[in-house]
Amino acid sequence: MIRLELTSMLRRPRTWVTIAMLNALPLVVAILLAVTDLGPRPGTGPPFLSAVLTDGTLFPLAALGIVLPLFLPVAVAVIAGDAIAGEAQAGTLRYLLISPVGRTRLLVAKLASTIAFVLLAVLVVAVAAYVEGRVLLGSADPSGSVTSVSGSTLSQAEMIQRTVVALGYVTVMMLGVAAIALFFSTVTESGVSAALGTVAILIGSTVLLGLDAADVLQPYLPTRYWLAFVDLFRDPIRWDGVLRGLASQGAYLVVFLGAAWANFTTKDINT
């Protein structure tokens, strides 16, 4: 079932259209930067964006910073929100269940294909941005070393390691989003509602993060530690934000996947 879900996800045009759209914004940013040579002042705007003008190879990280606040979570919410609700809407859910695929197995297969989608999306964004960065912005330092966020110099090997960890971190952050969307997907019969419900939670979280009065809530909000991957490029690495981010996404994963499972396995399928 998992293999079937994976191949059908990969063969669906929707998957690739979503990923292509995800890549549009970083491409536009890269072109604008290349043409105008106007970066945001250091410390403002999306992370790493001020640095890419001097070193195009940093653009994958800048691109992740660009898509992470909205584009990537929306794409994940759409795909995961459609997982069960989309089958219900098409009338195929009942036929899958009586074929018979166990409800838990179906949910696990859907989760696996969502995880694969998140990984794929993150990787495609990173690779595309690397190419765009090299072609449009050029690489600055022939030695291949890079200046860290803290000002010291990072070797190319260190840089690659940290980038891989950062990609993994962003993927985990998106899995929290996927878990929420998957839960909504078992509640409603409309994939759009499930996706919008998830996006509403993320926007709510972002709004509360900007509000001082919500101080006590902030450590628990789903979007709180998303950008902590920037801390991986400090010297030495500042792990506390990253670890808290992993812990909080882990909690969201357990709670929402548990809720999705509890709801889906005891639910009357009337569609």
Add this chain to the structure above:
Amino acid sequence: MIRTRGLTKRYGALTAVDGLDLDVREGDVYGFLGANGSGKTTTVRMLLGLVLATSGEIELVGRPMPASRASALPHVGALVEGPGAYGHLSGRANLATFDRAASATSRRVRSRRIAETLDQVGLDPSDRRPVRTYSLGMRQRLGLASALLRRPALLVLDEPTNGLDPQGIREIRELLLALNAQGTTIFLSSHLLAEIEQMCTRVGVLDRGRMVLQDDVASLVAPTGRVAVHTPTPEWAAEVLGARVEDVSGPRLVVVSDDAAGVNAELVGAGLRVDEIGPLRVSLEDVVLRASTEHAGARA
């Protein structure tokens, strides 16, 4: 093949299915009749483990449901409330998806079986168009193909001829009867009496969630021990037959007798002319309507 005891489903205060005792035997073509909203679809969904019963027991192909769904459902093919298919895939790819989801058949066997089944329901196995371009009738045929694909011992079909033209209805009916002759038990849920009457050997009638009738069709519409006579001279005929006449209405007499030929000989011998004569049968429609009204009366 299907047996339920006290099967009940409540949605809050509403009781959709109330203490249902279904009994479908091997080799039956069982007609499950009921008006829209009488609880047929809820029952079918409970049989297949899609809807969980509030109380009662279900046995499907000899196994308890929904506990043994994994071992019971592979022997069951079903069409529930219309076909469901992935619009962006071809009919073939759709069948392959549902088949792959649950069984580990080899690619070659699967491919051959799919082509056979598509051919059986009257779809072109080489058709590569996506299902989204299919007509309602073609979708219905695809749904049937998906139910038949694994040559199940039991077919549970909810309104199988929905959306088909008269020619298509006849083809599907003949296909189902042929499968039944080869040993497939068929559970057919419908609100179309004519469809049930033409095909079924047993019938169960559901009225507002309760079973009001469950019997063999043959015994329900058995001869009534009456003969109906149509004649241009009913008074004269009544005179000839005397006390055996039960009812006269217009040109039609109802006579207590098992022997239509004998009654005919008697009348013709007396010099009467007869337009039409034959044993009086009740139609399934009469039986069903009577059972439903009696039930409504008992409830009131």
